[in-house]
Amino acid sequence: MEKTPSFICRHESGEALRPSQFQEDGEDYSADGMDREKVKQSPDRKLLKYREYIKKKDRLLTSIYKISRLLNRPITRDKILQSLVNEMKRVFDLQRGLIFLINKRENTLEVKYVIGFSPHEVKRAFAHPLDMDRDKCRETLVAKTGKTIYIRNAKNSPVITEFDFKMDRIWNRISSVTMPLKIKGEIIGVIQGDQTSKELILSKSDINLFSAFASHASIIIENARLKEQYQKKIAQLLSLQEITKKTSSTLVLKKLLSIVTTNALKITGASVCTLLLTERGHLEIVSQVGHDYVYKGGFRLKIGEGIAGWVAEKGVPLLVGDVTNEPRYIEIIPGIGSILAAPLVSEKRVLGVLVVASNKKLAFSVDDLELLMVFASHTAVVIDGVRLYEQVIKERNNAANILESSPNGIVMIDEDKKIRALNRKAEEILGLRRKDILDRKISEIFKGKRICEVLSNVIDKREIIDNQEVAFSRNDRSTAILGLNSSSLIPDDRGVNAVIITIRDLTEIKRTEEMLKRVEKLSSLGQMSANIAHEIRNPLASINFNAQLLSKRLIADENTGEILKDTFEGIERIKVLLKRVLDFTKKEQPSFSKGSIHNVISEALSLIEPQIKNRKVIIKKCFAEGIPEVVFDPHQIQQVFVNLFMNALESMEKDGTMEIKSALGKYDKEGRQVIITISDDGIGIPPENISRVFDPFFTTKPDGTGLGLSIVYKIMEQHDARIEIKNRENKGTSFVLHFPIKTQI
Structure with a gap:
């Protein structure tokens, strides 16, 4: 006092x-x-x-x-x-x-x-x-x-x-x-x-x-001023500590940048906060808060240009109390009075600049500068870490995308015979969902299947397999031919060994190979059959003429009449057979037009209506609505359905049932298709005969020619269509026909 x-x-x-x-x-x-x-x-x-x-x-x-x-x-x-x-x-x-x-x-x-x-x-x-x-x-x-x-x-x-x-x-x-x-x-x-x-x-x-x-x-x-100042500083430090926790807990760069600008605005009491990151010799605004002006993107500032550019170039902070007296100031947002800018430095590299601005002059103190520097230093380290994390994630995603985009199935199996990873193609080939097989043993997934034995040998005996073919039965009862290859992975940091199994679906390839063999076989057989038919037809004509001549000159008694009758029937059968052989070998081009497949089916059923009634067979038609028109030769496709219907009738006893269904198939690599299924409840086909049913002259009927299904197969090929068999021995057979939907004839 x-x-x-x-x-x-x-x-x-x-x-x-x-x-x-x-x-x-x-x-x-x-x-x-x-x-x-x-x-x-x-x-x-x-x-x-x-x-x-x-x-x-x-x-x-x-x-x-x-x-x-x-x-x-x-x-x-x-x-x-x-x-x-x-x-x-x-x-x-x-x-x-x-x-x-x-x-x-x-x-x-x-x-x-x-x-x-x-x-x-x-x-x-x-x-x-x-x-x-x-x-x-x-x-x-x-x-x-x-x-x-x-x-x-x-x-x-x-x-x-x-x-x-x-x-x-x-x-x-x-x-x-x-x-x-x-x-x-x-x-x-x-x-x-x-x-x-x-x-x-x-x-x-x-x-x-x-x-x-x-x-x-x-x-x-x-x-009181000092107390208020200390309390403010403590509050700022506590806020800084809380912000540090928030920024350290996120690994998403966009979210991190938003947290940084929002909280830098809060701890300094600024009007606006802008975060700029270096990119190829420029500074780009990546986040901005606290002002009516909304950053739209595309703003670029050269290193060394303006206050932020100068801070980025020198790597030191800058406090400007009055921007009107600062020659380095470039107006981006109108009405700014003072600016505080701090560099984001990590490992001696300037990653960007954190800028806070106020509408008032002399709004920031040296304490604010020191606080912002601490915050900027932490922000730089976190941004560097998040960028590194995002780069690792990007590389991992790229690797995952490569695996997912692979045309082959890829499965990783560890030394405990558990599936640790697989790609989308493997799911498609195996007909299994990823969530159902991950972390499960192969013995549980492929129990009783040949593939389980092959994969077990790879793990137990360290065998290297190269395109080993394995027949695989899917859960939908379809069978696929798989080509398997194996390779060993380098043990991870825990010393866990694993193998990579590459799976190729060879079903189509094998089917194509079989088709090519069949085409070659049919071509040779057709040429030979045509030659034989021509060689037989001329002598047969002479035999027929002589037989008719004898029938007129011989005295007709009962015994002689029966012999001549049998002779003429035999000659007629040979004529029919020769006609079928020649029809089969003849390269007749289809006459395509657009029409309803349902109409052709109905017409074919009308042609064999007497046989249907004679055998008392029940016909069930289940036609789907909205089936589009198909491009085909009506006469040839009618022949296909007649042959298949007759084949079904002959395989059934009386009072049997034949079901005809139509459906619109899903989109696949072949496009969308109309699917016709013809099912009977006859005796079925023995498994050993399935691969031969479409071969010429193959038949199990005493009086059959073995050309009906061969002609069906040939016509389907000419239409770019496909036919397959679903057989249940002693329970019936289903022929499934796939007709492509074409927009042009």
Whole structure:
């Protein structure tokens, strides 16, 4: 506490009084005057004044103690300022009170708290800070000189400036006392009290007490400021710690960038935050928050250009308090006043720049710069890690895509004979779903199948197989021919061995090979059959002629008539057989047209209706709706259905059932198809004969020619169609015909 405050007192005459000449209530308090006062004043009056001084001082000390205790409570600096002006008003019997604090950045004196003013006056006080150089008034003078100014009557004071007079008129001030707030000799602000309805009369002791109050108030305000600053820093560090957890917990770069910009905005109190990353000698905006302007993408800034480019080039942070005075500033967002930019540095590489900006000038401090640097350093490390992770994931996905796109099935089996991985093609070839076989043993999946034995030998005996062919029965009862290859994997970091099995579906290849063999065989057989037919037909004509001649010349008896009848029947059978052989070998081109397959089926059934009735066979037609028209030769396809229907009738006893179904097949590599299924409940085909049923002259019927199904197969080939057999021995046979849907004839 100052024992002798430095102040300037203005008497109502306007003359400046030094402390040694200060008068209180008309009394002389100079050195000589004090001696005279001792003579003049009675002991009772002295005692009364002393008691009043002690009471006022006691109130002052109580107020200071009361306010000091607030520092130990979780309240804001504004609350402490409020308590200060309240206590000042109460202790010194003031009508109004104010506290001004100096803003060094703006070089202004700003009102921080007031009491006793009207709402309009309060709004004006806060809206118009005093310029330390431009505004000549008692408040700025005290803030500059550190001298106390006491004005008893402003109306009669000639030393009041024009600006003082204007403020007194606005605020209706009669008298005031203005005292500096100091900390270690540095002026941090001004405390002021005034009267509007009467003169403010202060004695020298009152000034001393007011000075003491101001000194303690300065300490309390500074402590409150430091406490608020520390609390802010602690809050920022806690926020930084929380942000660090958030950024470290995500491995998605886009989400990470959003977290970074959002929280950088939060901890610095900025208006907008922009994150730029380096890309081929440029900076690109990858995330931006906090402004009406929404980043649309495509913005590029050269390294070294603008504030962000300079920071990226130099690798050092930059604090710009006023962008209007910064030549490196390039306006991207309008209305920016100050900028703080920090480089993102990881392993001596600048990955980008984190920029926070405010609409206000001088919005950021050195503390903000240090905090943003810590945040930027952590962000750079995390971004580097996430990029590396994304690169690893990308490479892994590329490898997975290569495997998934492989035209061959790929299966990985570990040393415990468990399937650890497989691709989509393997699922398709095996007819199994990935989720049903992963982490299961091959003995469970392929129990009782040849493939299980082959794969077990590969694991147990370390056999290397090369295109080993295995017949495989799928769950849908279809059979496939698989080609298997194996290779060993390098043991992983746990020392686990595994093998890769490559699977090729050879079914179509084998079918094509068989077809080529069949075509070659049929071609040779057809040529030979045609030659034989021609060789037989000429002698047969002579035999037929001679037999007819003999029948006319011989005496007809019963025995001779039977012999001739058998001869003519035999000749006729040979003629029919020769015709079929020649029809089979004849290369007749189909005459294609577009039509309904259902109509052809119905016409074929009409042709064999007598045979159907004779055998009392039940016909079931299950035709699907919406079957499109098919391109075919109606006459040839009718022959196909007649042959198949007759084959079915001949395989059944009386009272049998023949079912004809149509369906629209799914899209596959051959396109979409119309599927016709002809099923009977006859005796079926022995398994050993299935591969031969379409061979010419193969028949199990005593009077059959073995050409019916061969002709069917030939016609289907000419139509780019396909026929297959689904046989159940002793339970019936199904012929499945696949007709391609063609748009052009």
